[in-house]
Amino acid sequence: xxxxxxxxxxxxxxxxxxxxxxxxxxxxxxxxxxxxxxxxxxxxxxxxxxxxxxxxxxxxxxxxxxxxxxxxxxxxxxxxxxxxxxxxxxxxxxxxxxxxxxxxxxxxxxxxxxxxxxxxx
Amino acid sequence: xxxxxxxxxxxxxxxxxxxxxxxxxxxxxxxxxxxxxxxxxxxxxxxxxxxxxxxxxxxxxxxxxxxxxxxxxxxxxxxxxxxxxxxxxxxxxxxxxxxxxxxxxxxxxxxxxxxxxxxxxxxxxxxxxxxxxxxxxxxxxxxxxxxxxxxxxxxxxxxxxxxxxxxxxxxxxxxxxxxxxxxxxxxxxxxxxxxxxxxxxxxxxxxxxxxxxxxxxxxxxxxxxxxxxxxxxxxxxxxxxxxxxxxxxxxxxxxxxxxxxxxxxxxxxxxxxxxxxxxxxxxxxxxxxxxxxxxxxxxxxxxxxxxxxxxxxxxxxxxxxxxxxxxxxxxxxxxxxxxxxxxxxxxxxxxxxxxxxxxxxxxxxxxxxxxxxxxxxxxxxxxxxxxxxxxxxxxxxxxxxxxxxxxxxxxxxxxxxxxx
Numbered sequence: 001x002x003x004x005x006x007x008x009x010x011x012x013x014x015x016x017x018x019x020x021x022x023x024x025x026x027x028x029x030x031x032x033x034x035x036x037x038x039x040x041x042x043x044x045x046x047x048x049x050x051x052x053x054x055x056x057x058x059x060x061x062x063x064x065x066x067x068x069x070x071x072x073x074x075x076x077x078x079x080x081x082x083x084x085x086x087x088x089x090x091x092x093x094x095x096x097x098x099x100x101x102x103x104x105x106x107x108x109x110x111x112x113x114x115x116x117x118x119x120x121x
Numbered sequence: 122x123x124x125x126x127x128x129x130x131x132x133x134x135x136x137x138x139x140x141x142x143x144x145x146x147x148x149x150x151x152x153x154x155x156x157x158x159x160x161x162x163x164x165x166x167x168x169x170x171x172x173x174x175x176x177x178x179x180x181x182x183x184x185x186x187x188x189x190x191x192x193x194x195x196x197x198x199x200x201x202x203x204x205x206x207x208x209x210x211x212x213x214x215x216x217x218x219x220x221x222x223x224x225x226x227x228x229x230x231x232x233x234x235x236x237x238x239x240x241x242x243x244x245x246x247x248x249x250x251x252x253x254x255x256x257x258x259x260x261x262x263x264x265x266x267x268x269x270x271x272x273x274x275x276x277x278x279x280x281x282x283x284x285x286x287x288x289x290x291x292x293x294x295x296x297x298x299x300x301x302x303x304x305x306x307x308x309x310x311x312x313x314x315x316x317x318x319x320x321x322x323x324x325x326x327x328x329x330x331x332x333x334x335x336x337x338x339x340x341x342x343x344x345x346x347x348x349x350x351x352x353x354x355x356x357x358x359x360x361x362x363x364x365x366x367x368x369x370x371x372x373x374x375x376x377x378x379x380x381x382x383x384x385x386x387x388x389x390x391x392x393x394x395x396x397x398x399x400x401x402x403x404x405x406x407x408x409x410x411x412x413x414x415x416x417x418x419x420x421x422x423x424x425x426x427x428x429x430x431x432x433x434x435x436x437x438x439x440x441x442x443x444x445x446x447x448x449x450x451x452x453x454x455x456x457x458x459x460x461x462x463x464x465x466x467x468x469x470x471x472x473x474x475x476x477x478x479x480x481x482x483x484x485x486x487x488x489x490x491x492x493x494x495x496x497x498x499x500x501x502x503x504x505x506x507x508x509x510x511x512x513x514x515x516x517x518x519x520x521x522x523x524x525x526x527x528x529x530x531x532x533x534x535x536x537x538x539x540x541x
Binding site for chain 1: 126130131133134339342343345346349350355358391392395396398399400402403406
C-alpha cells in the first residue's frame with residue numbers, strides 16, 4: 001500500500017531557522033530518504049514554495065482566483081496533482097479545467113513546487 | 122533541533138507580532154521592548170517545563186503586558202489597573218486574545234511597528250538599523266557587524282534613532298485605507314533599502330552582509346502574509362528573491378564581481394527563482410503595475426534565460442522604458458541603454474547615455490557602461506579614459522578590480538554589461 005506523508009509546520013517558524021538549523025534538518029531528512037530509496041519504497045518528494053506565492057480557486061466559481069492559500073478548515077486535503085506549467089496563468093487554466101470536470105464543491109490551491117525528486121518508486 | 126533552539130525560533134517568529142501589540146498597548150517603544158524581553162525570559166523558564174503554548178505570540182503579549190504593567194506601576198507613571206480577567210488567569214485569557222489576534226487586528230500592529238522605524242527625519246541607514254533591532258530582534262553587535270561599524274557607534278546610532286522616534290509621536294489610531302497604503306509604501310521602500318545594503322556588498326564583506334538580504338526577504342514575506350492581495354508587495358518579494366537567487370554566482374572566489382552574462386547560472390538558487398517567478402506571475406494578474414513589479418519582471422526575464430544569449434532583451438528594453446515613465450531616473454535610463462545596446466547596437470546606446478554625463482558625473486557604473494560601449498565601437502583610447510574614470514569613482518576594491526579587468530580585456534575586444 002502507498003502512503004502519502006504530508007508535512008505541516010508554521011511557515012514563519014521555519015523561515016526563522018538559521019542556515020545551520022536548516023542544513024541540519026535537510027541532512028537528517030536526506031539520510032532517511034536515501035534509506036527509503038535504496039529499499040525501493042520512496043515515491044515523489046516535493047517541497048512547495050511558501051503560501052505567500054499561493055492562489056486558490058473555488059471549484060464552483062472557477063473563474064474567481066483568490067490570492068493566498070486555501071484557508072477553509074472545514075474541508076480536508078483529498079489529493080493533489082503535479083502538473084508542468086509554463087506560467088501561473090497556464091496552471092490556473094489547468095486547475096479550472098479540472099474544476100469543470102470535477103463539477104463538485106471544494107477548492108484547488110495552486111503552489112509552485114520548488115524541489116521535486118522522483119524517488120524512483 | 123534541541124529545546125532551546127526550538128524556543129529561540131518560536132520567540133524570533135513571534136517577535137514582530139508581540140512587540141507590535143505591546144507597542145499599541147503601552148504606546149512607548151522602550152516599554153514595549155522591555156516587556157517583550159521580560160516575557161521571553163519567562164518563556165525560557167516555563168516553556169521547557171510546561172511545554173509550548175498553543176499560540177506563542179498570544180502568550181508573549183499577555184505575559185509582556187502584565188510585566189510591563191508591573192514595571193510602569195513601579196515607576197509610578199500610572200495608576201491604571203488592568204481588568205481582572207486580563208491578569209487573573211493566563212490560560213483563560215489566552216484563548217480570547219488568540220482569537221482576537223487571529224483577525225486583521227495584528228496586521229496593523231506589525232505594519233505600525235515597521236512604519237515607526239521609517240520616520241522621515243531618520244536617514245535611511247538609521248531606519249534600517251532601527252528595524253533590524255526592534256522588529257527583527259538582531260543584537261546591536263550583529264547589526265554593527267552587518268553595517269561594518271563598531272558596536273558602540275551602532276549602539277549610539279540606534280539610541281539616537283529611538284529618541285527621535287519617541288519624540289515624534291507614534292500614530293496609534295487604526296489606519297484608514299489610504300493611510301494604510303501609504304504606510305505600506307514607506308515600509309516597502311525601507312525593506313528595499315535593507316536588501317540593497319546587503320546586496321551591494323562584495324568581496325570579504327559579502328558573506329556577512331548577505332544576512333541583511335535574508336532578513337529583508339523574511340520581513341517582506343511577513344508583510345505579504347498580512348497583505349496577501351497587494352501586487353506591489355508581491356512584486357517586491359519577487360524582486361528580492363530573484364536578485365538574491367544570483368548571490369552565489371555574483372562574486373568569484375577571489376572576491377571579484379562577475380557580470381550577469383558571465384555568471385555560472387547553475388549556481389543560481391532554483392528554489393528562490395521558482396518562488397520569485399510564482400510571485401511576479403501572481404502580481405501581474407492584478408493588472409496594477411508598479412515599479413517593484415516592473416523591476417521584478419526584468420529580473421524574471423534574466424532568470425528564465427537558461428543561457429545569456431536566450432535573454433529577451435527587447436522585452437527588457439520595453440520594461441525599462443515603462444520604469445522610466447513611472448520613476449524617471451538617469452540610472453534607469455542607463456540600464457535601458459544596456460538593453461538598447463543588445464537590441465540596436467552600441468551606437469544607439471551611446472547616444473542615449475550622452476545626456477546622462479552631467480547627472481551621473483559621480484557614478485562609477487556610468488563610466489563603466491560608457492567605456493564598454495566605446496570599446497565595442499573600437500574607440501579604444503576613449504574607452505580606456507572612461508574606465509579610468511570609473512576606477513577613480515569605484516566605491517569598493519571589488520568594483521575597481523572589476524573595471525581593471527575591462528581595461529585588461531580592451532585589447533581582446535570583449536563584451537560587457539551593467540547588471541550583476
